[in-house]
Amino acid sequence: MIYVLQVLLVIVAFVALVVLLLNINIKIFLHYDDEKQLQCLVKYLFLKKVLIPQSEKSKRKKAKRRIKKGRSPDEVISLSELYDESDGLMGFLKSLAEIVKSIWSLLKAILNNATLKKLDFKMNVASDDAADTAVTYGYANAVVYPIVAAIVENVMSFDDYNVEIKPDFSDDAVPSAEFDLNFNIKLLHLLKALLDNMVATEAILKYTK
Numbered sequence: 001m002i003y004v005l006q007v008l009l010v011i012v013a014f015v016a017l018v019v020l021l022l023n024i025n026i027k028i029f030l031h032y033d034d035e036k037q038l039q040c041l042v043k044y045l046f047l048k049k050v051l052i053p054q055s056e057k058s059k060r061k062k063a064k065r066r067i068k069k070g071r072s073p074d075e076v077i078s079l080s081e082l083y084d085e086s087d088g089l090m091g092f093l094k095s096l097a098e099i100v101k102s103i104w105s106l107l108k109a110i111l112n113n114a115t116l117k118k119l120d121f122k123m124n125v126a127s128d129d130a131a132d133t134a135v136t137y138g139y140a141n142a143v144v145y146p147i148v149a150a151i152v153e154n155v156m157s158f159d160d161y162n163v164e165i166k167p168d169f170s171d172d173a174v175p176s177a178e179f180d181l182n183f184n185i186k187l188l189h190l191l192k193a194l195l196d197n198m199v200a201t202e203a204i205l206k207y208t209k
Helices: 002-022 056-068 085-102 104-111 130-154 187-196 198-208
Strands: 025-033 037-044 047-052 114-125 161-167 176-186
Touching: 002 187, 025 187, 085 104, 085 130, 104 114, 104 130, 104 176, 104 187, 104 198, 114 130, 130 161, 176 187, 187 198
Parallel strands: 114 161
Antiparallel strands: 025 037, 025 176, 037 047, 114 176
16 A cells, blocks of 8 residues: 555656646747858756757768668758848848748747747848839838737737838948847647647758758
């Protein structure tokens, strides 16, 4: 009888620990700029993992695994390579719109249970031609503001967000884009969102392999 009670206590303690861990927040940090490209950092308790960019060691290991499976070692590209740099800001904006569209179901499921800690988007629109600058500026507003509005509308709660899109018609103007997106979500809610949206999850995993 004592042995049975001990086993039950162990089971109860284990279940309680699992429930506790599932209800602890994961902190996700996304950053993009023209120099460092896309970065993604995840923190959970005392653990920290950089998902993007991958380390060279990680890239080599995963390339070997792909070769063993008969696949090309360069078959998977990183998210930062999803647009042609020759397309400049317009290419970046088109890629941003396509990425958000393709994973929106997953993103929405995550946002519904997340606390947005920071959303900061800055873009300086510039080109050699004033007409091109005006067109890109209009397109940037048409893409970025609806995305930000959708994020803020669907997120469980938010602390701060800021969006700045500026056209620059000066002769020495340099186009640039930068954003930071930081949010917290309980592990349980994140896992549920990932499992409920397997298609989008697999698409994301493909680019982080």
